[in-house]
Amino acid sequence: MTQESSRKRQKIENVKEPWIINFFQCVTPVLHAPGQWKNPRDQSRDYFKPEYWVKIAKLAEKGKLHGIFFGDNLGYYGGYKSKGLDGPFNFQEGAKSGNNFPKNDPTAYLSAMAISTKNLSFGFTCSTLSEHPYHFARRMATLDHISNGRVGWNVVTTITPTSGRQLSKDNKMPEKDQRYFKTDEYLQVFYELLLSSWRDDGVVFDRENGIFSNPDAIREINYVGDYFKVPGPQITEPTKGRIPLIIQAGSSKYGQLLGAKHGELIFVANRAPEEVNKLITEHKRIAKEIYGRDPTKIKFVTQAAVILGKTDEEAQAKFQELLSYVDYEGIYTQSGAAGLDLSKFKDDEDLTKVDDVLAKGFAIGYSQQFPGEIITKKFIAENYHKKITDYVGTPEKIADELEDYINKSGIDGFNFTNLVFPENFEDIIELLIPELQKRGLAQREYAVEGGTYRENVYRQKGHTFVPEDHYAYKYRWKAGETKEQFEKRLVELKKEHATLRIVPENK
Numbered sequence: 001m002t003q004e005s006s007r008k009r010q011k012i013e014n015v016k017e018p019w020i021i022n023f024f025q026c027v028t029p030v031l032h033a034p035g036q037w038k039n040p041r042d043q044s045r046d047y048f049k050p051e052y053w054v055k056i057a058k059l060a061e062k063g064k065l066h067g068i069f070f071g072d073n074l075g076y077y078g079g080y081k082s083k084g085l086d087g088p089f090n091f092q093e094g095a096k097s098g099n100n101f102p103k104n105d106p107t108a109y110l111s112a113m114a115i116s117t118k119n120l121s122f123g124f125t126c127s128t129l130s131e132h133p134y135h136f137a138r139r140m141a142t143l144d145h146i147s148n149g150r151v152g153w154n155v156v157t158t159i160t161p162t163s164g165r166q167l168s169k170d171n172k173m174p175e176k177d178q179r180y181f182k183t184d185e186y187l188q189v190f191y192e193l194l195l196s197s198w199r200d201d202g203v204v205f206d207r208e209n210g211i212f213s214n215p216d217a218i219r220e221i222n223y224v225g226d227y228f229k230v231p232g233p234q235i236t237e238p239t240k241g242r243i244p245l246i247i248q249a250g251s252s253k254y255g256q257l258l259g260a261k262h263g264e265l266i267f268v269a270n271r272a273p274e275e276v277n278k279l280i281t282e283h284k285r286i287a288k289e290i291y292g293r294d295p296t297k298i299k300f301v302t303q304a305a306v307i308l309g310k311t312d313e314e315a316q317a318k319f320q321e322l323l324s325y326v327d328y329e330g331i332y333t334q335s336g337a338a339g340l341d342l343s344k345f346k347d348d349e350d351l352t353k354v355d356d357v358l359a360k361g362f363a364i365g366y367s368q369q370f371p372g373e374i375i376t377k378k379f380i381a382e383n384y385h386k387k388i389t390d391y392v393g394t395p396e397k398i399a400d401e402l403e404d405y406i407n408k409s410g411i412d413g414f415n416f417t418n419l420v421f422p423e424n425f426e427d428i429i430e431l432l433i434p435e436l437q438k439r440g441l442a443q444r445e446y447a448v449e450g451g452t453y454r455e456n457v458y459r460q461k462g463h464t465f466v467p468e469d470h471y472a473y474k475y476r477w478k479a480g481e482t483k484e485q486f487e488k489r490l491v492e493l494k495k496e497h498a499t500l501r502i503v504p505e506n507k
Contacts, residue, residue: 017459018443019406019436020265020301020413022069022123023060023425027053027106029098031071032305032388033419034330036322037098044421048104050112056425057113060120063429064443066456067121068113069154069247069267069415070106074130075163077101079336079358080329081343088161088339097330100337107143114147119446121453123152123247123265128182129167129174130158133189134230141194141236144244149452149464152245152265155258157183159338177504180254184502185225187246187262191472192221194243196490197234201479213237219483241464242476245453251279257502260286261471265299265457267415271390272368273408276302280410291500297467299457304414306391306398308427315393322389322419328381335362335380347378389419395435403441471500 029037029044037044046052060068077100079088094101107124114122124143126136143151157179158164164173174182199217206212221232248263250256251270259266260283268276284295307322309315332342340358345351351363352375363375369387373379391398402414418424436442447459455463466473474493477486 016440017412019441020299020457021063021065021433021436021442022067022301022413022415023056023065023428024069024071024303024415024417025056026071026100026103027109028100028103030100030330030334032334032417033322033385034097034099034334035325035327036420038325038327039321039420041423042420048102050109053109054112054116056422057117057120059422059425059429061117063433064437064446065120065429065433066413067123067150067152067453069123070125071154072103072106072125073127073156073158073160073163074166075158075160076103077160077333077337078162079339079341080332082336082339082341083344087165088336088341089165090336091162093329093333093336097327097333099330099333107139110143110151111146114150118450119150119456121150121152121245121456122147123154123245123453125154125156127156127158127163128186129163129179133186133228134193134232137190137193137234138236140190140244141234141239144239144241145236148450149240149454152247152453154247154249154267155183155187155262156249157255161339176252177254180250180252180258181503182227184258184261185227188225189221189223189228189230191243191475192223193230193232193234194238195472195475196477196486197221197232198238199477199479199481199486200238200242203237216483217477219477219487241452241454243466243472245457246466246472254502256283256286257290259283260293260298261291261500261502263298264454264466264470265301268300268302268411270302273405273411276300276409276411291471293469294467297458297469299412300410301413301415302409302411303417304391304402305389305417305419306428306432307389307419307424308393308395308398308431310394310431312393312397319385319389319392322385326381326385331381331384332377334384342377342380345377348376350374350376351380388417395431398432399435399439399441402436403439406441471497 027047029047036042076091076094078090080093082088082090110122140153161173165171197219202213202217204211204214218233223230245264246262247265248259249267250259266283268279270276280300287293287298288295307315307318309318335342340362351359352367354360366375366380391401416428433442437444446456448455448461452464455461
């Protein structure tokens with residue numbers, strides 16, 4: 001190889017793909033920034049209006065973002081001041097602070113956003129605790145049809161005890177590991193309904209012979225498992241990609257197994273880049289060693305909050321304004337999502353030394369970001385925005401810091417959360433994205449114009465279905481395959497996959 005060709009090859013190898021960039025939102029007045037709805041310029045009071053979401057969708061598409069990532073659950077953050085309520089079920093504090101309460105169903109707004117855009121995709125958080133998989137498969141297929149494949153499902157097991165209180169038979173949250181076992185089976189039912197119930201060419205639309213769908217290309221799945229018994233068949237016809245992009249977030253032992261088995265885009269919440277790198281490395285190891293997947297096919301994103309200004313002084317002034325609307329009670333409510341009740345502690349009590357497991361774990365998370373500080377209830381409130389606001393400065397400065405984070409963590413992109421709506425998102429599109437585009441870090445055009453979420457994440461036209469090494473790939477009933485042939489293949493596939501179930505270790 002000549003020196004010149006070696007240089008050319010090195011140049012090609014150094015070319016990086018643009019980052020995956022999404023807006024991160026929730027259909028509620030407060031997602032991550034308690035108190036900011038009090039700012040006269042903030043428009044989050046309109047969170048329930050479809051035009052609010054059309055505006056943000058058009059803004060995101062203007063910046064060539066991949067999508068909008070919606071956080072959601074069916075519970076409220078009820079841990080704070082929950083003493084005497086027989087559990088973390090205090091909705092009053094959420095009601096006062098607007099913190100994830102009230103909260104609407106994000107999937108209901110998709111139609112307005114989808115028909116107002118051409119390329120933007122939408123990732124929705126929907127818990128496997130919330131509804132039966134037969135019903136959910138129909139809902140997701142409908143969203144997939146409406147968006148022409150521009151939808152992803154963020155698979156979660158739910159952390160809010162208030163969700164368990166509303167949705168479980170005994171009004172209690174199922175045990176954590178058990179939720180992952182159930183979710184793995186939930187996904188199995190989901191795949192079989194959407195992939196194994198209809199053949200690709202099931203709809204024939206034969207006007208001459210009066211046959212809309214070929215009954216020989218439709219079958220019952222007759223699924224029987226530990227948690228579900230679902231006969232089928234699926235009630236919707238196949239969509240362009242058959243199943244939505246599978247998004248997952250989980251860092252526990254079983255959470256990592258779930259992501260490594262099913263996830264195409266994985267959300268990693270830890271802030272420290274070195275810790276994120278460890279999580280990514282472990283996810284990829286599990287995916288390759290246990291599930292035989294190509295780890296390069298799995299993408300990873302993390303959350304980021306930025307405050308931008310044309311000068312550092314302007315950015316810092318915006319940050320100080322943010323602090324002027326800080327809501328301590330709202331911050332304590334935010335901290336109580338999983339049941340933590342900070343009202344039990346004194347303002348100056350060192351929470352890293354208490355017996356309460358939730359409080360101690362929460363405080364240790366703060367101490368990692370603020371080494372040497374005593375993490376008290378008051379310290380948490382005073383430094384909350386410093387903790388969640390990752391970057392403050394000019395576009396050039398923040399681009400440098402984001403790039404450094406990418407290099408250290410190995411992440412593929414960011415979900416930018418909102419602080420003051422809509423100006424925080426407008427600043428990202430008007431100031432930060434052009435700087436990232438100039439550096440080749442953000443896409444100037446969509447990889448596949450009018451493409452699906454999966455096509456634009458993988459940056460490959462025609463990549464509408466999961467990769468060949470994905471667990472769900474072989475469950476697809478392809479055109480031309482008879483029912484007998486497919487069912488025979490399916491029996492063998494299930495035998496092969498029986499060892500891949502996520503179950504208790506002693507089972």
